[in-house]
Amino acid sequence: MKKLPVGRSILSGPTASARMRIDLLNLIHDVWRYWGRMLHGATQLFIPVAIVTCLLILLYVPEQMVALTRSLTAIFSQRGDVPSNSGFYGSDGLVYAWWFFSSAVILTASLYLKPRVVNGAGAVSQVRGEDWIGEGMLYVVAHLLILAPLFVHGSVDQWQWSIHLSWVGMSVLLAVASRTQHPMTTLLLMAAIWTIVVLVAHEYVVLPVLIAASVPLTFALTQWDKTTRIKSFYHFSGLIIVMLSTLIASIYLHSTLDISFHDGPFFDYHALMLGFWWIFPSALVTWLLKLPREGSRVRIGFIVLAFWLVTLAVGKLNPSCLFTLNTLCAVTGVVLVSIRLLKAPRLQILRRSLFLGALIGCIFAFGNLAPVLDSNRVPDDPMPAAPEQSSRFQEFYRLWLKVRGDTEEDSGPIFLLAASGGGLRAAAHAGMSFAAIDDMTNGKFGDRVLAVSGVSGGALGAVSWLAQRSEGQAVAGTSQRDAQSDYPRLNRQRRFYSSDFVTPMANSLLIHDIPLAIMPIIVGGSSRDQVLAGAWNDAWNRSEFKTIPPYSDKGLFQRSVKSLEQDRGSFPMLVINTTSAHDGARAVYSSVEARFPGAWRLDPSAKLAKAVSDSARFAFVSPVGQACADADPHTPQGDGQSKSCPSGYFPLAVADGGYQDNSGLDSIVDILDELQRVRGNLKNVFVFIVKSNPSENLALRKGTIFDNGRLIAELLAPGYVLDAARSGHSATFEKLIRERLPNSHVITWDMSYAYLAKALARPQQLDAEYPWPAYFHKRAAEAVFLKSLNLPPLGWTLDPRSFDGIDFAARTHSGLEITTDCTKLKSGASLICREISNSNSLSRK
Incomplete structure (x- = not known):
């Protein structure tokens, strides 16, 4: 827009109205140029x-x-x-x-x-x-x-x-x-x-x-x-x-x-x-x-790029030394300086070459993604019906009774534990709850546990609890239960779950796995699952007290799954649940050979750390892994399935156990069937269901996730439906268990924050605190209220504020810390107290 000169009108000479129009046009011109410069500065x-x-x-x-x-x-x-x-x-x-x-x-x-530029006087030019x-x-x-x-x-x-x-x-x-x-x-x-x-x-x-x-x-x-x-x-x-x-x-x-x-x-x-x-x-x-x-700032850009690359190299050499947030900063820095350098005119050829290479790589990767017909391979016959699975459960059960001085006709309580998934919050909730009630009962609760079924984080919680019991940590007497020294087992679990497991895994993902994943050809596999398993073992080493004998490299995390059966009934039966990525069926690691109808039985010679890692392979956190199943799944073989398995086992792709059943109750139902066949009844059998979803029972508005005609809702709806289906599976198995056992014999330990949400709700004060427009007022109030709950995150690190809620729940689930008089407890807690007190198992861990 060309600025008009102030002058005479074409028809009538210099009039006031003409000058006003020209001044207005000049003002518009100045504003236009001003905002143009502003937009240029923003771009x-x-x-x-x-x-x-x-x-x-x-x-x-x-x-x-x-x-x-x-x-x-x-x-x-x-x-x-x-x-x-x-x-x-x-x-x-x-x-x-x-x-x-x-x-x-x-x-x-x-x-x-x-x-x-700087002027001759050394001052910066006008802004x-x-x-x-x-x-x-x-x-x-x-x-x-x-x-x-x-x-x-x-x-x-x-x-x-x-x-x-x-x-x-x-x-x-x-x-x-x-x-x-x-x-x-x-x-x-x-x-x-x-x-x-x-x-x-x-x-x-x-x-x-x-x-x-x-x-x-x-x-x-x-x-x-x-x-x-x-x-x-x-x-x-x-x-x-x-x-x-x-x-x-x-x-x-x-x-x-x-x-x-x-x-x-x-x-x-x-x-x-x-x-x-x-x-x-x-x-x-x-x-x-x-x-x-x-x-030109190209030279400075290369220096900055070298700094960020050296930082990432240090994180690659030692994934635990570079904090996750700093790794994200380093990756952001690499992206920033790389784009800045590629904008230079002299790097135009390199810029076009990288774009063309990325395009060809994407086409190549998508072309090899889906299975294709192999004309050189004879089609497989239809898969025959699965043979009857063998079982050694009866032998294990009788040995378990013998060690505790019980008989099949006169036995004490039998506890079955199910630990649900949910990352580290589920692991901490399960492991700390089991350790706390062990402290309250001087180890007699753990003595009465026949089987533990864990999924994802719940599997880690079960293994950490068993690892502690395997080391025989002694409790020096019984003192005030509200003192910190009264919970030696719980304190060990606290130190273990206060570790940062995100940093090594995230560093492996950002520095190693993603660069390899974007390569057009396969040059190696992901490593963050092995890094996470190693971080668990290292954290467990650091969590021990000085008074405990030195931790052996052959500790429980490094032992095989089947080795637990060799301790002559001292250990309960451990079942770690995962999901077959081939057909979506359940796949289990079990320390005792038992019947699991419809499920793949995985090689029990695998290490416990590997088994827990296979159960916790959630999307983007850990990649789909390879395990060894006891039957040929007839899966299409490719370059990525080259795992060697022992004789009688075949490679099977596995994913997070929560995809199939996030509660672990499916395997508990199978164990109840085994007990029914061996005993003929389910007398004195108790099932403890450990749920670790903090938002359960909260009054949540579903929003527009299932509304038709909304693009984002339609894109995300399948994920919500799959999550709801998973919850439905768990509810079905819990219903089956409650139909077979008395209601008082099914005890639920949840981590719901519904009561805290009800206590913190302040609907009458929100208007005074946030005098904003209605929509923003409502969103701000909801954000502040949700933040005040300090819900534990779904991940692999817990900060102190979210950890405190889990710690409180672990110490208050059973109610046994209130009194030693069983008659003064709530119905569920008093029943547990009486059963433990009347049992023949008086040994102390």
Whole structure:
């Protein structure tokens, strides 16, 4: 649009109306050019902001990543006299590493900023509108990234206005001060903000208020320019807003992070960290924008790329040394700098070659994905009916009775345990619950367990509990049950499940498995399943007390499944459930040869760590694995199925056991059938069902997942239907069990947060807290309410806040900790108490 000159009208000369029209057109022209420059400034950072936004989504949305992120702030609430066995705590070193790698991501993104030159006086050229947009976007992503652990903290309200007003105002003031004021002014402003945060963290009130008031007052007395009163007034008002919002935000953060400074200088040090953390993003971006950006930045880009590649190489060599969040930063950095370098004109040929290679690789991979007809192979005959499975269950059962001094005519209670799946939260829930009731009964509960059926995380919980019993950890007497020393078995499980299992697995996925998976040819297999199994074994080694004999490399995790039967009835029967990826049928590892109709029986010579890993192969977490089944599944053979199996066993692709039945009750039904055949009755048989879904029984709105005519709903509906079908299978098996046993003999230990949700619900106060428009008000209220529940995440690491709920449930399921008088307990707990007390099994572990 060409700007029109002010002049005479074509027909009637210079009139007022003509000049007004021309002035209006010129105004539109100026606005058009201004917003054009703004859009240009936004588009120059569109790619890096989009990439960093993907990283932010990973940090703020998936519940497992949220738990990992907020574990970095757990150090502010940790007391010096409390051991770190209550979930995964991020150390000070991890916080420093997070600062370093997150700031390196912002530095990499700044390579996309438009080059600016330095004039002869050494000053940066004047900032135009398009520069403000790009630099403003950099400020925003820097704060959302670096401060993410503070924002996702379980007690911090992400909608709190003072928090966002504080960092936004601080960024604007530092950006303006760095260009219009002396550098010392910028440093003094940052020092004032840092001092306010630190003093408030130490619970001082008067000094922070005085500092917040003195900063704008000092500006008014020393920097007020009478010639530019409006500009000075803006600066003065901005200082007041920033100081006031920083003061309010500091008070809010101190109260929500629960920082205590009464136990020594250790916590004073954390106060200094919190103050630095708050001002670090603004200071970092301000410093980056002060740097001159001259000419080509290809050389700097290659240096940054080399740094990120070295970081990933270190993570590849030792998957446990690089924290998951830092690995995500490294991958983001590689993507950012690679795209920036490929935009250079001199790398045009390389850019086109990579695009063409990726296209050919995708076509090749999709072409080899589906099975094809093999004309050189004779078609298989229809699969004959499965032969009757052999069983040694009767021999095991009689030996189990003999070890406990029982007979088939007069036996004590028989406990069958079913541990459902659900990642580490299910493993911790099952393992800690079994260990807690063992502590309460001096090991007699475990003595009466005949069989344990576990799925996915529940299988890990069962194995960790059996591993502890196999080591014969002694309980030194009986003291007060509410003291921490009264739960030695539970404490061992606490330390084990306070480990970070996500980091080694995620590093293997991002650094090893994904690069191999995108190759057009098969050059190796995934390794994250073996890495995860190794992490379990290493964590179990670290979890033992010093008073326990040294852990042997031949411990339970390294023993075979069938070796449990060789301990002459000391161990219960262990069943680990998985799913055949070939036909969707159940596949089981069993320490005792028993009948499992319709299920594949897998090679029991496999190690327990391998069996648990096969049961926990959920999509994207662990790949589909290979096991050995006792019958030929007639599956199409390909390059990926080359596993060698013992004689009589054949390769079988297996996936997570939760696909078929996530409760483990299917195998419990088969064991009840075996008991019925051996005993003729199910007298004194109890079934414990351990459920580990924290959202069970919560009042949830289903939304639009099953609405017709919605694209996203129709795309995601099959996944919801499959999940509902899996839950339906579990409900059917539970119903079958309840039809065969008295209702009091089927005990459910769930991890539902329904009662907590009911206690925390505050429907009358929501309007006063969030005076927003109705939709945003409702969403904000729901987000804050859900966050306050601290639901344990579905993953392989538990932060302290979510761990506490599992620990509480594990200690309160049975009710035996209330009293030793069985008549004073609830019906289910009193029945268990009487049965254990009257049994012949008086041995102590």
